[in-house]
Amino acid sequence: MSADTAPLTKVDSAVSGTSESPTEKKGHRRSSSSVTGVFNINDLEKEGKDISIAPETQKLNWKLNTSPGTLDDKEVLKKYLCTPPLKKIDLHFPLGLEVTARNMKGVTIKDALDAIYKQYKKKQDDELENPILAGFEWDKEECYTRFVVHMKKEASAPMSKKDKKDKKKSGEEA
Secondary structure, three states: OOOOOOOOOOOOOOOOOOOOOOOOOOOOOOOOOOOOOOEOHHHHHHHOOOOEEOHHHHHOOOEOOOOHHHOOOOHHHHOEOEEOOEOEEEEEOOOOOEEEEEOOOOOEHHHHHHHHHHHHOOOOHHHOOOOEEEEEEOOOOOOOOEEEEEEEOOOOOOOOHHHHHHHHHHHHHO
16 A cells, blocks of 8 residues: 555544534524614615714713713713614714613713723823813714714813802892
């Protein structure tokens, strides 16, 4: 018997003994857990729909390097970041950093803050020039598929009940 016709004694498991090709997949993939009424931003862009950002984001006075869980108003975290709700949105910072907030059931304010916090949690206060979130801006002319993140140096003082009463009184007198 020559070396060419000798029977194989070793079995290559990648080739021998398989009835199906290795590229075939078994089972089926679970369908996405998306919710009706939650959109892909690319679909909205094709339809030319407008997006409005929740105004509550401008009043948070949230420090980028602190956990969103430290916010006083926990209810605001459950609200959608924008209307109509999106599955994901890119958040663009003025210096070029970009983070993506994702939620198949609709990106909430908490999802956006979590994505930002993940980038800033290791930064010290003195490393941040503008450490406070001022809000988000959507400029459909510049880039339809992302929100610009605005930041500020100082947290604005939250409006107390006394301030509101004073404003009402001065409004009545005018």
